[in-house]
Amino acid sequence: MQRIAWTLAAAAAALALGSVGAGAGPEKASKKSCPDGRLCVWAKRGYEGQKVVIRTREVSNELGEKMDDKASSLKLRKSGTAVLYEDLDAEGVGYCFDGPHLNYRNFKDLNFDNAASSTEIPAEGAAC
Numbered sequence: 001m002q003r004i005a006w007t008l009a010a011a012a013a014a015l016a017l018g019s020v021g022a023g024a025g026p027e028k029a030s031k032k033s034c035p036d037g038r039l040c041v042w043a044k045r046g047y048e049g050q051k052v053v054i055r056t057r058e059v060s061n062e063l064g065e066k067m068d069d070k071a072s073s074l075k076l077r078k079s080g081t082a083v084l085y086e087d088l089d090a091e092g093v094g095y096c097f098d099g100p101h102l103n104y105r106n107f108k109d110l111n112f113d114n115a116a117s118s119t120e121i122p123a124e125g126a127a128c
């Protein structure tokens with residue numbers, strides 16, 4: 001039992017050292033990263049600026065409530081398709097972003113910059 005405890009402590013110490021030792025890099029990277037199982041949307045192209053992290057697959061107005069008409073890039077770390085809608089409650093024009101592990105760095109290319117207000121992440125694709 002003692003040995004197991006020591007091993008866990010060593011592993012925890014190694015993890016702590018790892019994050020400290022890497023310096024300022026990880027903090028900057030984390031602003032641009034997106035955790036597994038989430039859709040992350042940024043206010044600026046290239047995964048910069050304010051970030052909204054969405055978990056639910058259901059229609060959600062979280063994006064519109066926190067960052068309405070500002071979305072400019074996204075990462076999808078979830079299976080299925082992320083759909084971003086122009087208006088709240090999945091209304092208006094919708095754009096599909098297929099996953100998993102999908103990145104889209106500039107909505108301007110879609111003529112959909114600074115427009116999205118709601119999201120949905122159907123597991124089995126979407127019609128758009």
Ligand SMILES: [Ca+2]
Pocket residue numbers: 068069085086087088115116117
């Ligand atoms: Ca909108």
